[in-house]
Amino acid sequence: MRANLPFVVSGFVLGIWLRSFIDFGWALPGLVLLLGLVFVSQKHFGIAFVCLGLVLGIARYNMHDRTGELALPLGLQQLEVLIIDEPDEREKFVRYVAESRDVKLSIVARTSPVFQYGDLVRISGAVQEVTDEYLTKDEIYYEVAFPKIELISGDKGNPIKARLFTIEHAFLDRLAGVIPEPENSLAGGLVVGAKQSLGEDLLTSFRNVGLIHVIVLSGYNLTLIADFIKNTLGVILPIAAVTWLSALAIILFAILAGAGATVVRATIMALLVLIARGTGRVYEVTRALIIAGLFMIIHNPKVLVFDIGFQLSFLATLGLLYLEPIVAKKLTRVPEKIWIFKFREIAAATIAAQLAVLPWILYKFGNLSLFALPANLLVLPIVPYAMLLVFLTGLAGFVFSPLSLLISFPAYALLAYQLLVTKVFSNLPLASINIESFPLILVLIMYAGLVWIVLKSHRKEKGPGPALAIPL
16 A cells, blocks of 8 residues: 555645646546546556545545635625734735634725734625635635724634734834834844735845745744754754754744744744754655645645745755755855855755746746845845844843843844845846746756756765755
């Protein structure tokens, strides 16, 4: 059975991928299942298990998908809804995810007043169907734009989740008291993934120069925490102790960030890379990565096709596991260290990550950041120090405010430097090139080339190199 498991998994993923585009109903899965029984009778067990996986994939998607179930009436309505997630605050509006009659809906509201997770509110507005794939992947099929909102009562959500959000908000409030904008918003993005107050113009600048991964709580940010612990405590503690402390720190930061679905995904990716780096067992960790990705797809089948964050995280992880050792061997002329920074390691990790995600970014967004590499090389070395100082600033705010103010000065300097680099590169001519339509066949050719390079390298040398920090 173990030998046939890859056939089942491959069929399962293929079934979810096909069902993401075509609604087969239940008739076709039944036919495929019968076809699988025919292959079993002919002792073609590999094909039979692919058929079984295909049926399971389509069935899982059908059970998860609620498209077309018009549980809420459309048009002007008055509804009592429960806010079930942290509000997404932007410059000109706030987006809430709410639930009514066991159905999720998105509410786009004015920036004031701001409601919180667990608030039960009454809304009056026009209910519309949602076609945005970014929302429907989370089973959000309805949207209400700028309704009248009245608070009915609070504290109706999950108490554990509410407590996590309370800790996060308290931490951000301490930062806001000593670090001005926009550096404060960057600080929140580095440590807990809160980046809303940066504004659309600055967010666009980060995207254009390939630094957007810095201002979200990603696997990259979490792995930087582990790197700092390894570099500071690795000289006095055994590797096993350092690995456990790093894992504990990653989980702590994930809790501080609210432990949402995206944060949990980043935590899993970062922990896998931590294990790979600590043990050198890249192939085993790759298997664990595939299993983790499979469980994410089982939990929500729509992330496979409609969640670009999931796709880029998976590709970047593979890139760092397999491409980074190859790139590192080609950078012999690059200084191993510049001052206290491991420059060659950072350069290899950055190039490997860019190579892994670039084809897919070109296909999905048509955006080519010409200065992504130099911008990352200038910013990434100081990110862990900025994160540490920001974390200590917020932590000191709970204990002794003058100490928080003192630590905030070097934290502010590092944050201002990152913003300066971003603005300088984003203002250069052709900082970002938009490609209207990047052919899928070119994407496949590019990835085929990367696979060929990895296989060729492994044929020359048995055993992969260590994995490094992962910018997800």
